[in-house]
Amino acid sequence: MSAAVENTYGRAGERSLALPVATIWRNGLFAAGTWFLTAALSYGLPDVISWGATELFAIIMLAGAGIFLALSVTVHRLGGFGRTLVHYGPWFIVLGLWLAVWEVLTAKLGWLPKPFFSPPQGLLHVYLTDWDRLLICIAYTGRLWGLGFFSGILVGFAGGVALGWSKRFAYWGMPLLKLIGPVPASAWIPCTFFIFPSTFHASIFLVALASGIPVAILTAAGVSQVNRSFYDVARTLGADNRFLIFKVAIPASLPNVFVGIFMGLYYSFAVLVVAEMLGAKFGLGWYLQFNTAYSAYANVYAALIIMALICAGLVRLLFVARDRLLGWQKGIL
Amino acid sequence: MALALAETAAVDSIALDVEGVSHLYERDGGALQVLDNVSLTIAPGEFVALLGPSGCGKSTLLRLAAGLETAATGKVLEDGRPITAPNPDRILVFQDATLFPWRTVRDNIATGLEARGLLGTKGYRIDEVLKLVKLEGFADFYPHQLSGGMAQRAALARALVNDPKLLLLDEPFGKLDSLTRLRMQNELLDLWKSAGFTALLVTHDVEEALLLADRVIVLSDRPASIVAEIRVDQPHPRRRDDAGLVALRSQLLEKLGISHDV
Structure with missing residues (x-):
């Protein structure tokens, strides 16, 4: 047990040491960036064919980017929940990037064609209508x-x-x-x-x-x-x-x-x-x-x-x- | 400590008789004989140590006395009645504490009472034995949180809470560090003196046998038979450097086939 305890406290210790140095959550900023990128690509480029819900998808990604932007300065005040968010920071960045690539390959370039593939807004459309x-x-x-x-x-x-x-x-x-x-x-x-x-x-x-x-x-x-x-x-x-x-x-x-x-x-x-x-x-x-x-x-x-x-x-x-x-x-x- | 126990527990002891016992284990088609015509008599309240090389069959003798196995030939008797099944009157304490890892110290100690439906009437004994083995602060700990010595104390408490009339100890301190071992030997001696049970201790530690037992029985290599029997009359507490004990020690070592120079 003692090993496990040291491990948890050890990691928590690393974090609390790291946090005061950078009061801005850098990964949060990056995540906001990648999410904003996805929003901009979705809204700015034309779809090859209509999927529905493209604008809503862009708005959701924009909202996500806004939330990460806000979190990048406030996350340290959120206690345990904030630490969980910080832990998954790199995932949020990659998620934004992945959505951007997915969006471009399907809706914007049509390299992954309908009906076999669907862009994120296609799934969103399904959730909205069905x-x-x-x-x-x-x-x-x-x-x-x-x-x-x-x-x-x-x-x-x-x-x-x-x-x-x-x-x-x-x-x-x-x-x-x-x-x-x-x-x-x-x-x-x-x-x-x-x-x-x-x-x-x-x-x-x-x-x-x-x-x-x-x-x-x-x-x-x-x-x-x-x-x-x-x-x-x-x-x-x-x-x-x-x-x-x-x-x-x-x-x-x-x-x-x-x-x-x-x-x-x-x-x-x-x-x-x-x-x-x-x-x-x-x-x-x-x-x-x-x-x-x-x-x-x-x-x-x-x-x-x-x-x-x-x-x-x-x-x-x-x-x-x-x-x-x-x-x-x-x-x- | 002795007083506290005397007030609450009226433990009596039993006599153990082993009459011409031989025992063997089936193994890969062949048979491995571990005991060869062993006979011994232990009086009620006596403390006897069985001394012998590792793997000679000492532990088998304890398993027979505990009733976990039945002898192939010969008889094992408690107060003249044959032993056929395990009974909490005769409790075995193993070299490994073998505490149930999913039970807290308190629940481990409660096992015997719980199994016999005595928790309601005898439950108060748990706190007493916890105090007796100095674990009162660790009742709610799980075994993995205990040191080796504490775990062995808890195992001892788990046996003592049932007020055994015969305590069978299978190298109980064999895996403890030497300081803890010395302390535990003294504690065991105190417990034995106050509770009055019959004790049969298996060990390969000559000093341990001499410090604790009224009588030391030396067993041969497998299949085990009795080589020698030595009575230790020195009063407790015994000193390691007591001239009589030193003489007995070299006598025992000789019986075990080890020369004086060791």
Whole structure:
């Protein structure tokens, strides 16, 4: 732990040393510059074809540039939030530059042509015109993902504990799990149609399977790798099997379980598109397929960005949960 | 300290009998014999040290006494009854503290009471043993925040909170630095004197055995059998440079196959 503490304080120390010397946040100024550049290019040069929302995009970039300009002198008064901003300063600069290049290559020069590519204002246009449908899709996907993911990790966790704990269970279960593990989700579709009463249930099953299998495998590995002496100690202290499973095996394997949940989270997102092939009327996966079929790639990109942001948000949440539950690990990792 | 314990804990001790025990482990198709016809008798409240080369099977004897394993042949008895399963009356303290890293010091110490559903009635003992091992300020620390000596003290407290009648110690101070080891040896002695449990200490440190034990039993290399048995009558506290102990020391070293010049 002491190393970790020194590290955090050390870095904070570096920052607080660096800040008084340059009271102006230079990266903020640069970011304002690159964002202003994007705004100017968007507004000043003509679009090769109409994309809609070009002016709004320019205004947003200009507003962003203004905010960075203001922040470049005030950021040091914002405490923790300010430090986070300063940390990501280089990213803001590059983001502005990247938007400028994207803008020029697509809207202004047309080197990356319609319909395969879309400039930023094309995506903005999608959000402006199709926001109601996107919101419904997010809600539908949220329901499907939530039901599938949580039932998947729950069953995966319980199965993993059983596999790791009981030799007989592992004898029959492990080979099955290894066979099922690599089967792609789409291969399950014929079976699921037959087994499940509705396509919605079938979709939930696919998401649950994708998230449950890595959790099961890693939980089983975690439980079977628990240091034998922990069991010996607990047994001499009077622990029964129940205590050994719930108070020793499970807490000891939680770090592994979390690795499995992280993997399951990514797999579950990857499988959403397939799961929503099954007769879904709404959902981000459905939205992707529907718009791909119509070559409306701007809509596809717009939905992809939403999915990526949601996934990143969930990963962040999971990290917070992990740090809460595994605080005892500090210094071990 | 001794007074505090005497008031709160009425610990009695048990006799341990090992009768003609041999034990072996299956390994890669072959069998590895670790104990060869070992017999010894330990009286209630006695402090006995088992001395022998590393890997000779001393620890196996402790695991048998703890009930973690059953002897292949021979009998291990507590007060005349065979030992078949672990029981908190007989607690094993390992060379590594083996604290549960996900539990605070307090929760680690509470493990035995919790497992037997005694937290409600005996929970007050936790604070007592914390004080006993001088960790009262570290109750809410996690094991990774403790030094080696503190961790071993916590492990000792985790055993003592159950008022064991037989304490089995498997080189408990083997990994501590020499100063901490000296201090912990004295603390263990105080605990033993005040609590009155029977103690069986496995060690390969001749001085440790002589400083602590009423009786030192020397085991041979694997498969372990008893080579010698030496009674130490010097009263506590013992001094390392006591003439009698020095004589016993060279006697023991000789039994272990090491010459006088060492």
